[in-house]
Every structure is written in structure tokens, then in C-alpha cells.
Amino acid sequence: MTTTSRSESMNLFFDEYVKASTGLKEFIENSQKALDSQYLREVQADFDTEYKEMRLFSNSSMEIHASKIYTKEMFKRFQKEFQKSQSFVVKSMKGCGDYLSKMYLVEKSTLPEINRRNFFLKVSIDGSYSCTCKKFEHSGMICRHMIRYLNKKQKTMIPPDLVTMRWTINGNKVAGPLPCTPRMLGNVVESQTARYSGLCKAFQGLSVIGSCSVPRYNYLMSVIKRENEYVIKSFPGEEREKKINEDYESDEEDDPLLDPPRSQTKGRPKAGRFKRGIETSSSNKQFRKCSFCGAREEGHDRRNCPSRLLGKKGKN
Structure with missing residues (x-):
């Protein structure tokens, strides 16, 4: 990396x-x-x-060996490299190596020869491998070119030199677990969050041990139930909500409840100031103009205009 x-x-x-x-x-x-x-x-x-359990894509002995040594996540990465290695071919390059190593050409057979990208694999007599893709040096995972070479040589196991210890199942046992200790103030954890986190970590490991068999599970469940009752009776503690209510002191005089500040809402701002209902219903309101006589009165238009109605009666 x-x-x-x-x-x-x-x-x-x-x-x-x-x-x-x-x-x-x-x-x-x-x-x-x-x-x-x-x-x-x-x-x-x-x-x-x-x-x-690890899900196998094939019955290859190398994939079975990888499922036994790699972690679950790294085994998935190995399977991707293992599947993609099937489309590569390995060719020996005579005259390119020396008496201590041999050179091999690895190329993808599913592509046209013009578009093929060549990778060179160096295999030393002492069992060390080196590929020009540098995947193993960057991530610690064996590359598809090395896997293809091992399949060609009918290897049933991944060489130990191509297995990084930190990606194996026993990696944490050899290197040690991730150091993580709760913050302490003397002999007492200073906050409830830290105490809760520490208990969760402790019970996490206990759950792994207890889930291995039914007798362990039944025993731990009975112990947890018994100890739970003992802790509640022997160490009575106040609830968090009660403590908050006790610490809170209300003022003798209630503060007046004011309106919240008005915030700008979405949409186009209104032109002019906001008018109340009394102002909008005042006598200064402009009524529609009658298209027959030109008068402006409330409820007066061409349909009920008196001049227009009288004119119709006179004709009749």
C-alpha cells in the first residue's frame, strides 16, 4: 500500500x-x-x-488451502485473483534469466495480441517470487500471475513466502490483539459511556467463548441472570433521568414566553408590507369596472348592470 x-x-x-x-x-x-x-x-x-464457513468456488486444493490460512475478508480477495488467473497463460523465457533464477512471461489469452499487456515473473532457486505488477509488495496479497504459475506447476499449497502473516487467521494471535483500554481516573472509569464501552468489549469476548457449544451457552446465560439480580440488589443506583431532575432548579418567576423570531421562508418575497384583514376590507378597495356603463361598484358588472337591463326591457 x-x-x-x-x-x-x-x-x-x-x-x-x-x-x-x-x-x-x-x-x-x-x-x-x-x-x-x-x-x-x-x-x-x-x-x-x-x-x-468460507464459500468455495471450486474444488481446487490451492483454494482450500487459502480458506484455511486467510481471514474471511482476505479470502474473498484471494478468490477474485484466483478466478481472474484462469484467463492468463505462462510462457517460459529462455535466455532471459541466469543460473539462480528463471523468467516467465504472463499474458492474458482472452485479449487480442495487439491489446495484451505483458507481465514478467521472476522465480529464484531459493523459492522467492517477484512479479512486475508489484501487487504482493503493495498489498501483501498474492497476484493472479503468481497463482497462474503455481497452477501450472501443479502446486497444492501457497508457498509460505507468499503469505503475509497479518492477513492470516492466526495473525492477531502472533502480533497480539489491538491495544484498547478504557480511560481510567484512579480505579474508577470516569464516564458512563466509557464504562458501557468497556463492558461491551468484555462481554464480546465472553460471547465468542460461550457460543461454541450448548452447555457453555446455558451456563453463561444462567450466570448472567444470577449476577444481574445480585448487582441490582447489592448496588442500587440512581437512574440518569432522576439525577437530571434533581440537579435542575427552576426559577421562582417564570420567564415570559415570547414569539420565536420570524425566519425567511421559501419563495418570492412579498412586495410591500403585510396588511391585516381590516385594511384589506376597507372602503378604499378598488372594484371591477363595468364594461357597459363604466361604473365601479361592489357587485356591479355587465351581467347585472341596471342600464343594460333597462335597455333590454325597453326593446321588449
């Missing part, structure tokens, strides 16, 4: 917890939350790897 990709992944990891407007105190608290979240994801990934 290059330096640029590492910085981008680190920025994506902290974008959920840290913003440009975050203060120093909030930054430290959110950083602790990010580490706690990462710790829980690591525990969940270890549980999925150890107790969930």
Missing part, C-alpha cells in the same frame, strides 16, 4: 468522527470513539473468520 493510499484510507476512517470545525477536546474524545469502533470491528471480523 503506497503512502498516498494510506493517507486516503486514514482520512476516510476519521471523516465520520472528525470535521473541520471540531475542537481540540472534541477531537480527542472522537478519536477514542474511533479506536473503540475499530476494536469492535476487529473482534467481529475475528469471530466471522473463526466460526463462519
Whole structure:
């Protein structure tokens, strides 16, 4: 993984917890939350790897070997490389190597010869491999060109030199778990959130152990139920809502309830000031003009104009 990709992944990891407007105190608290979240994801990934079955796409011995050594997520990446390796061919390059190594040409057979991109694989006598794609050096995952070469040589297992320890099932056992300790103030955790987080982490590991068999599950459920009743009776604690209500002191004189400030709403602003109903119903209102006699009166128009009606009666 290059330096640029590492910085981008680190920025994506902290974008959920840290913003440009975050203060120093909030930054430290959110950083602790990010580490706690990462710790829980690591525990969940270890549980999925150890107790969930890997889905195989073929009966290849190399894929079966990869399912036993890689974690669940890295095994999915291996399967993608394994599937794409089937479309490549390996050709020996005579005269290009030396007495300590051999060179091989790896190209994609499904493309026309003009559009093919050539990759060169170097195999040393001591068992080391090197490919010009540099995928193994960047990510630690074996590339499709190496997989194709191993299939051609009818290898049933991935060489140990091509397996990165951090992507294996036993990687955390060898390197140690992710260090994560709750913030302590003397012998007491300082906040309820930190206490809750610490208990969740402790019970997360206990749940992994207890879910292995039915007797373990039944025993732990009985212990949790018994200890739950003991803690409630022996250590009575106040509810958070009660404590908040006790700390709150109301003023003797109630403050007057004022109207909220008027905010600008969507749409085109009205021209002029807002008129009340009394103003809109005043006598200064302009009525429609009668197209027959030209008068402006309320309820007067061409249909009920007296002059027009009298004219019709005179004709009759």
C-alpha cells in the first residue's frame, strides 16, 4: 500500500468522527470513539473468520488451502485473483534469466495480441517470487500471475513466502490483539459511556467463548441472570433521568414566553408590507369596472348592470 493510499484510507476512517470545525477536546474524545469502533470491528471480523464457513468456488486444493490460512475478508480477495488467473497463460523465457533464477512471461489469452499487456515473473532457486505488477509488495496479497504459475506447476499449497502473516487467521494471535483500554481516573472509569464501552468489549469476548457449544451457552446465560439480580440488589443506583431532575432548579418567576423570531421562508418575497384583514376590507378597495356603463361598484358588472337591463326591457 503506497503512502498516498494510506493517507486516503486514514482520512476516510476519521471523516465520520472528525470535521473541520471540531475542537481540540472534541477531537480527542472522537478519536477514542474511533479506536473503540475499530476494536469492535476487529473482534467481529475475528469471530466471522473463526466460526463462519468460507464459500468455495471450486474444488481446487490451492483454494482450500487459502480458506484455511486467510481471514474471511482476505479470502474473498484471494478468490477474485484466483478466478481472474484462469484467463492468463505462462510462457517460459529462455535466455532471459541466469543460473539462480528463471523468467516467465504472463499474458492474458482472452485479449487480442495487439491489446495484451505483458507481465514478467521472476522465480529464484531459493523459492522467492517477484512479479512486475508489484501487487504482493503493495498489498501483501498474492497476484493472479503468481497463482497462474503455481497452477501450472501443479502446486497444492501457497508457498509460505507468499503469505503475509497479518492477513492470516492466526495473525492477531502472533502480533497480539489491538491495544484498547478504557480511560481510567484512579480505579474508577470516569464516564458512563466509557464504562458501557468497556463492558461491551468484555462481554464480546465472553460471547465468542460461550457460543461454541450448548452447555457453555446455558451456563453463561444462567450466570448472567444470577449476577444481574445480585448487582441490582447489592448496588442500587440512581437512574440518569432522576439525577437530571434533581440537579435542575427552576426559577421562582417564570420567564415570559415570547414569539420565536420570524425566519425567511421559501419563495418570492412579498412586495410591500403585510396588511391585516381590516385594511384589506376597507372602503378604499378598488372594484371591477363595468364594461357597459363604466361604473365601479361592489357587485356591479355587465351581467347585472341596471342600464343594460333597462335597455333590454325597453326593446321588449
